[in-house]
Amino acid sequence: MTELPKFKYQPNALELGIIEKKNIYCPVCEKNRDYSYSGGIYAVEKVEYICPWCVADGSASKKYNGIYIDDASCEDVSDQSKLTELVTKTPKYVSWQQENWLAHHDDYCSFEKYVGWKEIEHLKENLSEDIERIKSEYGLSQSEFEQFLVNDGGMQGYLFKCLHCDQHRLHIDTN
Template sequence: MLPGFAYHPDPIATGSVKVSESTCVYCGEARGYTYVGPVFCAESLGNRPCPWCIADGSFAARYEAEFTDLYDVPSTVSMETIEIISRRTPGFSSWQDGRWLFHCGDGAAFLGPVGARELAAFPDATEMLRHEASEGWPPNHVEDFITALDKDGDPTAYLFRCRKCGTHLAYADYT
């Protein structure tokens, strides 16, 4: 069983962790899973870290690594939360730089990429995307963009859930 990640509850479902027999670059063990998402560190790594070395922070400490490049973090978010999300939580691959979302003074839990079909179950996240797009596009383009979102394609959206109030959040990304 994988270690628990409060801010990324199912890294296998999101594609950030894969079943693998490769050995971890840090602990040297083959634990059956490897992290395949982004790693930001100065060293070039031959292998990838295992989820256990991410969860306990040992990989990030050894390589001065981060798995998510955080920016636009609200001032209400604690340094401990920032540390957990950036250095002890699997990140996720995106078309451009991944963006972690925050709500209620905490990091939101990453649920994975979604398209228009999946978003239908999350009107709060859809409204957030609609609002974000309306700041630069005319209304008819906003709706076309929302309906064009594709979980496995381009453009896509990334779904999060507030850990405190349960509100669903999303942002869109494309090449």
């Protein structure tokens, strides 16, 4: 069996269902594959399934002149090649409105998992800046934030981790 590609900014894609075990015919490499990425690509042509290998090597992005993550929803980093890798070689996570990719130490963070308060309570201090920003943006008290942030609930959390230190980052989305 061929080993699945590794995604620098999306290390848990299989565990999170972003890459799934599903037999497909990949229109990019023109091979039958046992795994599929079906999270979508921003392109003119509608594409249902792409194999993870064609996502990872950038060939699907090139073929369809598309991106997986909207570069306007990514925090800024100084190295343009990091943005290129993120938007053309990284499968996006599923969000209700618009995925938002966070950065730290002038690099994009890896997307770790979908979370609610109970999954991140132990990271409260580590996430304090993001928690305060989110509470301010949504006009929430700490107790409201804790109550409303529920995995698969009305306020969904997206947990990221810096590739260079132990700092976690948090983005939320509401339905």
